[in-house]
Amino acid sequence: MRVPCELVEDLLPLYHDKACSEDSRALVDEHLQGCSACRKTLAEIHEQVEHPREDMEGMREAQKMWMRVRRRNILQYLIALCFLFLAIAVIAWATNPKGKVVPAENIEVSQVCRLEDGSIVFHMYTNDGKQLRSLTFEIIGGSFYFIPMQARFEADRESEQGIFNVYLSIYAPEEYKEEDSEDRDVKAMLQCSYPLKGIYVGSPGNEVVVWEMGQELPAASPAMERMMENNRSIWAYESKSDWDKYYSYLERTLGDEMFRKEGVE
Ligand SMILES: [Zn+2]
Structure with missing residues (x-):
């Protein structure tokens, strides 16, 4: 299965920390075999984690990437939540017996x-x-x-x-x-x-x-x-x-x- 780089990028920090599921791990493994860009990102994460003090600049980069990923996820959750509430409100309005x-x-x-x-x-x-x-x-x-x-x-x-x-x-x-x-x-x-x-x-x-x-x-x-x-x-x-x-x-x-x-x- 071909997985988009964006998704793999999200998973990489977890992958690196061995904190993701077996399935996700297999998915990332498969993707990494065929994608040099993501291999490079993984190497960067590894570098930042293993040698944090040697490269403050790199660490800041890694932090920024973390924050970027996290912010995007939070935004997606918020948007999904808004749609959910909207859907519930519309259903309640349409079926309300006091309509x-x-x-x-x-x-x-x-x-x-x-x-x-x-x-x-x-x-x-x-x-x-x-x-x-x-x-x-x-x-x-x-x-x-x-x-x-x-x-x-x-x-x-x-x-x-x-x-x-x-x-x-x-x-x-x-x-x-x-x-x-x-x-x-x-x-x-x-x-x-x-x-x-x-x-x-x-x-x-x-x-x-x-x-x-x-x-x-x-x-x-x-x-x-x-x-x-x-x-x-x-x-x-x-x-x-x-x-x-x-x-x-x-x-x-x-x-x-x-x-x-x-x-x-
Ligand atoms: Zn990739």
Whole structure:
């Protein structure tokens, strides 16, 4: 194998001190056989080490060469390190689940109605064909926002099953009664901001209206009431079998009322 002189030059000090690996040693040996320039460099190193006091000028030369080699190596490491950090930063940015809120034009809200307990139910679907990283919620300015989040470059979805195709509900009775709400955290959050001014999917300035204060909503059908009895935990669904169960539950309880997308059977 033909090794460049530059590389051998880097190895020579170690080679001379017998501090390099067997493989490196064999490589340098082979190179030295065919390269008089490197043989000369090795001889110089040997000369400087063996007779340091006899030739101060030569020693300074050898030191300079050492420093040159070392400086070049450090620079190369630093550059490599910079590229590594840059790559990590780009990957983190592109895949961060807090990357971006799905644009309002890709959010579909349908079947908005009110349950007997005052909760508002609706179906949410994001129609851009991408996966959804997370679905969070937040109360902003007295309004409740369901916030569908994607990574910057979100993967295409493989089926129509997932958090992008779900029924959502929020406890928003016309008259607030503490004992009505099941979820303690949501209850505490709602209590602070009751009555809600509105319910949206998206983020302020990029939202689809689900309901706004004063707006009358149709009462939920008996099938919808039945479906919502056991449909409060989609946030925790992760596996395919979770979603299979969820959609077959929808199918069983909602039947023809079910929101249908291709692939949901
Ligand atoms: Zn050489």
